[in-house]
Amino acid sequence: MIKNYGQRYTFPIMVWLTVFFVIPFSIILVGSFLEKGLYGGFEPAFSIEAYKALMSDTMRKVTLNTIFISVATTVLTVLLALPTAYHIARSPYKEKLLFLVIIPFWTNFLIRIFAWIAVLGNNGLVNNFFVNIGIFNSPVQLLYNKWAIILIMIYTSLPFAILPLYAVIEKFDFSLLEAARDLGATKSQSMFKILIPLILPGISTAVLFTFIPAFGNFAIPDIVGGTDVRMLGNIINERLKTARNWPSAAAISMILTTISVVMVLLFNRIISSKERKIGGNI
Amino acid sequence: MKDVLVRSHIKHRISGSFFWFTMLFFYAPLLVLIVFSFNEGRSMNFTGFSFKWYKVLFFDSAKLWGSFYNTLLIAVTSALVSTVIGTLGAIGIYWYNFKMKRYLEVVSYLPIILPEIIIGVSMLMFFAGMNMPLGLSTIIIAHITFNIPYVLLIVIARLSEFDYSIIEAAHDLGATEMDTLLKVIIPMCIPGILSGFLMAITLSVDDFVITFFVTGPGASTLPLHIYSMLRFGLSPAINALSVILIVGSLAMAFMSKKLFKHMFN
Numbered sequence: 342m343i344k345n346y347g348q349r350y351t352f353p354i355m356v357w358l359t360v361f362f363v364i365p366f367s368i369i370l371v372g373s374f375l376e377k378g379l380y381g382g383f384e385p386a387f388s389i390e391a392y393k394a395l396m397s398d399t400m401r402k403v404t405l406n407t408i409f410i411s412v413a414t415t416v417l418t419v420l421l422a423l424p425t426a427y428h429i430a431r432s433p434y435k436e437k438l439l440f441l442v443i444i445p446f447w448t449n450f451l452i453r454i455f456a457w458i459a460v461l462g463n464n465g466l467v468n469n470f471f472v473n474i475g476i477f478n479s480p481v482q483l484l485y486n487k488w489a490i491i492l493i494m495i496y497t498s499l500p501f502a503i504l505p506l507y508a509v510i511e512k513f514d515f516s517l518l519e520a521a522r523d524l525g526a527t528k529s530q531s532m533f534k535i536l537i538p539l540i541l542p543g544i545s546t547a548v549l550f551t552f553i554p555a556f557g558n559f560a561i562p563d564i565v566g567g568t569d570v571r572m573l574g575n576i577i578n579e580r581l582k583t584a585r586n587w588p589s590a591a592a593i594s595m596i597l598t599t600i601s602v603v604m605v606l607l608f609n610r611i612i613s614s615k616e617r618k619i620g621g622n623i
Numbered sequence: 624m625k626d627v628l629v630r631s632h633i634k635h636r637i638s639g640s641f642f643w644f645t646m647l648f649f650y651a652p653l654l655v656l657i658v659f660s661f662n663e664g665r666s667m668n669f670t671g672f673s674f675k676w677y678k679v680l681f682f683d684s685a686k687l688w689g690s691f692y693n694t695l696l697i698a699v700t701s702a703l704v705s706t707v708i709g710t711l712g713a714i715g716i717y718w719y720n721f722k723m724k725r726y727l728e729v730v731s732y733l734p735i736i737l738p739e740i741i742i743g744v745s746m747l748m749f750f751a752g753m754n755m756p757l758g759l760s761t762i763i764i765a766h767i768t769f770n771i772p773y774v775l776l777i778v779i780a781r782l783s784e785f786d787y788s789i790i791e792a793a794h795d796l797g798a799t800e801m802d803t804l805l806k807v808i809i810p811m812c813i814p815g816i817l818s819g820f821l822m823a824i825t826l827s828v829d830d831f832v833i834t835f836f837v838t839g840p841g842a843s844t845l846p847l848h849i850y851s852m853l854r855f856g857l858s859p860a861i862n863a864l865s866v867i868l869i870v871g872s873l874a875m876a877f878m879s880k881k882l883f884k885h886m887f888n
Contacts, residue, residue: 431635
């Protein structure tokens with residue numbers, strides 16, 4: 342009988358993640374059902390006030406903004422990432438092209454945001470150019486709206502969508518498509534019954550890698566959203582640091598958590614059911 | 624046959640134009656930063672070539688270099704600790720069954736899928752509850768926490784390339800568990816451990832959101848410093864800083880590519 346060393350090996354990770362992840366996370370969960378303290382913090386009394394307050398008009402507007410921005414970002418990112426990943430996977434220079442995708446991935450996140458401020462800001466390149474040649478009389482505000490947030494979110498998440506898509510397309514056996522066509526399938530049949538199902542796990546990963554960071558984003562709308570467009574992440578920060586309403590910050594965090602976990606479970610399910618179906622057919 | 628060739632050629636051209644559009648999208652803004660870092664004036668009108676902003680960056684930005692030092696300290700410390708904890712965890716999870724294994728699997732998967740802000744907010748509330756003063760130490764703790772799951776995943780991926788019979792063989796030949804760990808398991812995991820470490824360094828250097836929530840007075844990091852420049856007044860020195868960081872990330876990307884190639888061959 343080999344002695345079970347599993348417990349020993351996992352002791353540090355077990356302790357660390359319990360103390361610094363599970364306990365802090367439980368604070369959010371429990372805190373969202375407590376009353377707010379006078380100067381931040383919680384009062385130990387049960388209350389669902391924080392969740393009730395989510396129904397306010399402001400919160401409804403912010404939630405709709407958040408959903409719109411993250412869905413638009415995800416759709417556009419995946420649509421752009423698919424042909425890009427396809428091209429890389431089918432190219433004889435795969436490694437070199439892939440490297441071109443990885444460089445922005447290594448570049449500091451805030452610098453990538455800053456690059457867009459330098460291009461689109463009120464004193465940015467585009468405005469300067471159009472003012473100088475006399476098309477604009479004065480700078481036009483290109484940032485500080487929904488579309489600026491979406492543009493920059495696509496910019497930051499694109500490598501995360503391209504890499505998993507590349508991984509599945511690269512493994513895909515393209516002779517299967519020819520075989521399907523030879524056996525009489527139409528072009529769209531071979532596309533939707535062979536290619537899409539087989540690369541679906543990659544598409545799901547790309548969707549998750551784009552949607553969850555977009556939905557819970559705080560930095561991008563904080564920097565280029567201005568005062569008009571706020572997302573749930575900004576409200577959490579505001580409730581925590583300015584309004585000092587911790588239960589409210591905790592309740593919104595719970596909403597973000599729930600949606601992220603549901604998305605992951607849903608997509609895992611889609612992936613595994615598709616895999617079973619394909620396996621069954623073969 | 625010709626028809627198929629023509630069709631695939633056209634398809635290729637379409638995906639190719641998407642690819643080059645993406646590249647233009649990726650690199651045009653970065654190129655703008657590089658060009659304007661050499662601008663003499665403050666504005667986005669190119670008035671003349673100058674190294675002025677690089678001078679400002681290197682000789683007149685003490686605060687920035689202070690936060691750069693903090694960033695390095697945090698990255699190296701948190702990467703070392705999370706690599707040790709994550710590697711041991713990976714060995715335990717991959718090869719053994721034990722009580723609460725399912726719990727550990729869920730708990731080490733969650734920090735990866737949750738939005739960063741959740742980790743930041745929960746840790747801030749935790750530190751406040753513990754009356755821990757916010758600063759470098761809380762940032763390091765937070766970074767170790769979000770790095771562990773990535774190291775774990777990377778090392779597990781490496782372990783899955785090996786057969787457990789190697790371990791059994793070591794045991795059969797009389798090795799103690801400690802011998803096996805130090806002389807068999809760790810050496811064969813080295814590529815995984817190194818890439819986990821590198822990943823941890825990268826994530827730590829790049830992290831803004833979690834650091835933003837758990838930082839305290841005086842504990843600035845490079846991303847926090849850039850953020851305050853973005854929010855409260857731009858100096859063209861940030862162009863120069865961006866270029867240095869872009870060049871740095873290029874070097875990192877090349878190095879990691881070389882390193883991986885070297886390790887896996």
